Amino acid sequence: MNYSEITFKSDDIKLKGWFIPGDSNATIVIAHGYGGNKAGCLDYAEFLHKAGYNLLLFDFRAHGESGGNWTSNGYYESDDIIAAVNYLKENFSTYAEKIGVLGISMGGKAAIIASAKTEDIDAVIADSAPAGFIESMNLRERVGMKSSKIISLFIIEDLVSYLYELQTGIDEDRNKALNYVNRMNSAMLIIHGDKDRIVPVKDAYLLYERAKKPKSIWIVNNTGHHGALQWHRVEYEGNVIRFFDLYLK
Template sequence: MILHVVIIVILLLLAFSAFVGYKMAKPPRLIGEWTPKDLGFDYEDITFETEDGLKLSGWWIPNGSDKTVIPLHGYTASRWYELYMRPAVEFLLKENYNVLVFDFRVHGKSGGNYTTIGDKEIADVRAAVRWLKENHPEEARKIALLGFSMGAMLTIRSLVEVEEVCCGVADSPPVKLDKTGARGLRYFAGLPEWLHVFVKPFTKLFSGGKEVYTLSYADKVRKPLLLIAGEKDPLVAVEEVREFYERNRAVNPYVELWVTDAPHVRTLKLHPEEWKKRVREFLRKYL
């Protein structure tokens, strides 16, 4: 009888973990109503295809410059996310940069069935850069990335893997995805962190993605990078971002670290003028 109970408990735990893993790999889509027109700028609805055949959706917002910034949203967000994407797009346009903003796979209006939380999404960044270079070469003489959370991870990866990107800002980048994933179960769903060891295999099974080891890129990035970390971040520990910074600083004289008192990706909301000042100075220096 005891053995039967144990087996049932294990099966229930695995079934629940599979359900949570599925939900993590297939987040709800965020689609809003605002457009760049609400910010006073004309724009073009665009679609482009990734190397693995997915159609991604976005906006091209020309602004009379030969420099373009691509903002990258985080997991469960989209180009419409009011917390940081809308103010970031508005800031970049007021700084006179062109902006290309799009939804990652399985987010917003883009195609796809499962997110890989930073693995296959590098193909999304490459596709956006390729579309920009092919369709607006004069406006793409220099390209920068501005990423938040998952988008910050991809900003770091792109500085190594996407040749056309010259510099990047990474706001709240998960450096140790295992730890961030475990904290995310507690933060987003109120579940215990220990459950992540059971959930993770199912998430990878559904998504077909591989785990991204952001810290390994600390030995590879040689381009200008501004890291932003918050002391009250419940998902990404400041110590982890600082570890990346210290390792990267040994090989990259163009890396900067700014530590604030904000929670995850909320420095722009809590300290908008200081955030804009720091990012403005970085982009003017390197872009």
């Protein structure tokens, strides 16, 4: 795939990305998860590019090649997505008459929040997105889910929430996708594995129940955290392309 290296700003933070031209007037922004980067999204980019879409992949603040010293785990990352959308509108307008976002985990949460803040996103796919704040930190995986560790998990979650509010100025309620999903300005597809031990599948149902139409949900059997593409590739690619074709063409 041919690509151009791009740089744009969000809150005066330099973000690094790639623009990959396709054969369409629609562009899909691919938003990685917590601790990830744009290179980790190339599997998604490959099949979407084959489907004809232009793509923008970028590193969130404090990730990959981008600037910034800390992550808010969704809230300020939504501003990063909006900055990417604005960059497309200003620099690749003929390629971005319509814009979709495919967000993975934290990226899905940020995409939901972004869609509530702007009318320039036409379609969102949220893959393994947390409804709340703590889940996007992957604490369940780091601490473990054994009963002997439940008390430790609660203590760590409370401490992390407190420290993040001190650092970012964002209280936990402002950093929950669940509090934005009913204000989204775009269609949404929720994808979630029924065996997700990091972000429980109940989060997907909570988001779906509160979301406005048009909305759809795909619960993927025997699949963990953002594992649907790896373990159900043909079905995943088909569902994602059909959704974007419906709302971006």
